[in-house]
Amino acid sequence: MVNNYRISDLMTCTIADMLEDGETVFHGVSSQMPMVAMHLARHSHAPNLVHLNIPGGVNPESIKKASYSSAGADLVEAGESNFGLDEIFDLSMRGKLDVAFLGGVQFDRHGNINASVIGDYDKPKVRLPGGAGSAVLIPTAKKAIIWRTKHDPRTFLEKVDFVTTRGNLWKIITPLCVFVFQNGQLELDTIHPHTTIEEVQKQTGFPLVYDEVRYTKSPTRKQLQILQRIDPDDFRSAEM
Amino acid sequence: MVNNYRISDLMTCTIADMLEDGETVFHGVSSQMPMVAMHLARHSHAPNLVHLNIPGGVNPESIKKASYSSAGADLVEAGESNFGLDEIFDLSMRGKLDVAFLGGVQFDRHGNINASVIGDYDKPKVRLPGGAGSAVLIPTAKKAIIWRTKHDPRTFLEKVDFVTTRGNLWKIITPLCVFVFQNGQLELDTIHPHTTIEEVQKQTGFPLVYDEVRYTKSPTRKQLQILQRIDPDDFRSAEM
Amino acid sequence: MKKLTTLQTAVSGIKDHATLALGGNVLHRAPMAFVRELARQQKSGLRLVKTAGAHDIDLLCAVDAVKVVDAGFVSYETVYGLPPHYRAAVQTGRVKTNEHACYTVISALRAASTNVPFMPVNGLKFGDLIDRNDYFVVVEDPFTKEPVTLVRAIVPDVAVIHVQECDEDGNAVIIGPKYEDVLMSRAADKVIITTEQVVSKYKMKQQRDRIAIPGFLVEAVVHVPKGAQPTSCHQKYDVDDKALRTFLSLKEKQEFKSFIDSYKKLDYGAERGNIRW
């Protein structure tokens, strides 16, 4: 047990722990945290994980140059082969993408995800960036993992304004907790060591569902050491 | 006017004369004669003709190594870029393939083409090789040209056993004549200098349609010289 | 069949209300010089097609050149945040967003590239996008009788693609990720290439296996070094952080104009012979 870690470290390590050896895993644009987490997994328990990304570099050896982007050419230059975005989508359609990392802005207890609009679809109050691949990847990837660096009642709410998609949502990780989608609803999986169940409930716009309060495992010393080495410029904290 | 040419030379030069500068032109497998004709056109009146082929070499500089095949890697090695068969089909679907060279075994006066079977489709008397791309290229290429090295009443007949396809058939060239498909029927365009209208009629299983008997232009001295240079191993006669 | 032309001439051929597919992805290899010239020539009513756009779509929305955006995602990347001009244009109703799932843009372009009216899409099974967008429809598969979602074809009038190397015949090499550019070049009715370098036909032939877009598909070639700035162009330059931040801080019409005009020298440089080929 170590204490010298930040929330971004905890989240990154928790994401890495969700990944199994040999899985094919995709992340999109503006996805530095999952990208680092995938590398952490490859450098620890999942050396045969297949890392796929938008520019199409399979298993980039290093992510140190990925800087502001997680869709840049560096991932191709460092890759061991090329597999472009169109092919990754096709792979997921064929049921052969194990894990997809995706975003979203609103989430409700029924596992609905909104990345499209706040307000009316045709005349929105807020036009969001859009779901990118979510609407086809969340229904087809075997496990969809959402990460959010914000956790408040406007993000996790009773009913989303618009259903961009739903489907094989597996886990959602936030700065406060991990949700798991099971039994047709978003249930609390673990809360992070630095928070309380009251705090998580206060920041969540629907009643939390759980049997007992479990805590997220803290990063190990080894994980933090690897992080230091593979992500020295701290891209994992870019969104924090 | 020269006389020291063979039927294969005449056919090859006649085919070349059908091609215009700047056109995109495709030939398939076992298509040495059109392949040589395309090169003849590129070396005379159509330097900007775009030569497309199954292995995907765009505008191969030389066809001297094509030997027994017109689908071999030599066409790629000598090409200026790559454009594979799937892409050529797509191009034709988009209405951007100007000319396609195709084969066939039976042809009738209504422009129907059979490359599939003699006899019943499910239990054929003779199973033919199949229409290859014909069934999608003849309806979509702007002009389809058929070449045959055989001209007899079993090839040109009243009614084909099976309609593999029909569509934008433009011309058919044989050792005896050139047919043109117009007014919804196969009409006689020209007969070759060495034959007679009686001979052509005798070898054709339906009544010839023509206003007057016109003769196919003989190869020019220049064309024969170019042929000698670009096809020294006489691939153009492979089927004769 | 001279294909080499000037930026102004190439852009002057674009009609108002044209459907344009823009190459690159988010902040990478967007055809920005072409986009800026569209703004300078005050094109309007454009329909923009891209899986994931950023500065290109945002800039054209800022100058009111856009009517419809077909995209899966429109945003700058993490450090630059959301696209203010695109959002304002959509929220005030000036621009209509056809929200796609990125893949459905790809599917719609694939339909165009094979000239069929629609493409079936697995995966688009749940959610409001299917109901709210009239370019999706669910039908019964005639073979299995199961429901299947179709997306309608999108045929761009022009695909505009910025590349690192091109010869005068239009044979184009893309170094690094190609994103949807190859597909766009097959889906569009016409293809315009803007290029960092115009290389000799001889040099191009030496690297023919790297050619992503064969010349016979290309209508026009424009020599514009730095033509993707302020987005990145692999092996040539990185994102221009300062320029992007400047643009994102602008609010007024006159400011957009000044920003766009500040690139004039760069965008027209090669034509004036200031930059050697």
Added chain:
Amino acid sequence: MKKLTTLQTAVSGIKDHATLALGGNVLHRAPMAFVRELARQQKSGLRLVKTAGAHDIDLLCAVDAVKVVDAGFVSYETVYGLPPHYRAAVQTGRVKTNEHACYTVISALRAASTNVPFMPVNGLKFGDLIDRNDYFVVVEDPFTKEPVTLVRAIVPDVAVIHVQECDEDGNAVIIGPKYEDVLMSRAADKVIITTEQVVSKYKMKQQRDRIAIPGFLVEAVVHVPKGAQPTSCHQKYDVDDKALRTFLSLKEKQEFKSFIDSYKKLDYGAERGNIRW
């Protein structure tokens, strides 16, 4: 996750009645060692998928291993003429031919690669193939109300592809024309690579832009130098004229067996260490 295996083991995993996509085209880069081992192991009821086949399909028809052929064209090239064993098998009703238009094989594989039940095909508009084959159907386009022809997906159980270079992870380089091999590797449920050379991961990484099939799609890698003979393998060997003429002259079951067995030494050579990697 060891992928390197022997020819016998790789073939032993193929079930009777499996649907196999065979790489290469007519007399070029057909996976002949694998095909011969299918014959040796007396597989039966196979469904073969290929745009244009020749010796591969003809040989498997000769030994009665085939039930269905999905292809646009089956024939040797000009100098060798028609495929006698395929024709005899079809004409006696032992083999059913699903005649395609080459492109419709591509379309059916594209449908498989995107996991949709069918693919719309422009161009297939006229003729008896549409009516006589139940894998084509004409429906009304829901967007335009025009008729459109659909071809049903073909999902190969296994794609078998012979390449020049592959590493032990399955990253495969095809030198020269790729034909439909890349598509097949995406359409099939499993991919088996037979390869002239097994190269180091280091060497493969140096040429990563030439990789046609990334390793993570590949189930098994079999080292079989000369594995395409008597068809050609670009930059390795040309068509074996004598062997093809010999095969075409054969008539009896025992003759086929002898012909196939005459390749045993070659086909198993690398496993026995007779051929250096």
